[in-house]
Amino acid sequence: MIISPPLKKIMLAIVLAGAAAAPALAQVSININLAPPAPQYEAVPVLAPAQVWAPGYWAWTGERHVWVRGHAIQKRDGYRWAPDRWEQRGNAYYRQPGTWVRDANYVYVKDKKPKKDKHDKYDKHDDKGHGKGHGKSHGDHD
Numbered sequence: 001m002i003i004s005p006p007l008k009k010i011m012l013a014i015v016l017a018g019a020a021a022a023p024a025l026a027q028v029s030i031n032i033n034l035a036p037p038a039p040q041y042e043a044v045p046v047l048a049p050a051q052v053w054a055p056g057y058w059a060w061t062g063e064r065h066v067w068v069r070g071h072a073i074q075k076r077d078g079y080r081w082a083p084d085r086w087e088q089r090g091n092a093y094y095r096q097p098g099t100w101v102r103d104a105n106y107v108y109v110k111d112k113k114p115k116k117d118k119h120d121k122y123d124k125h126d127d128k129g130h131g132k133g134h135g136k137s138h139g140d141h142d
Helices: 005-026
Strands: 051-054 057-060 065-068 071-074 079-082 085-089 092-096 099-102
Touching: 051 079, 057 092
Parallel strands: none
Antiparallel strands: 051 071, 057 065, 079 099, 085 092
8 A cells, every 4th residue: 555645744743643642641630520438447457567557448430439448558667658538629529649658756766686795705505614615724724
């Protein structure tokens, strides 16, 4: 199939127009005029010490709200999890995704390593005798 030069120009213009419109589509904000239902109750399971709970939230499918269940996430020292929420602006609702927020009340606690006794050079539990053969014994003389 042979494409004439004027047709090539038209096709190129269409492709370029589509490419130029693509970034604009990525920045389109969808406003929803239907408020999300009240959050559903979820029992929070027992979590590992290094985890926190990200509560469930209502998501928008384009037609209706659907519940997204909560889940455990890895804890971040010095931060707290701010859950997903819906904000009303005028007559529209906007979902704000959950995020980590610096916790102003967080106190960093450094793990302390046990200190070694400076007088405990040798293993006290050694069955072979005191000092493991190092140094002079009571019977050694110069």
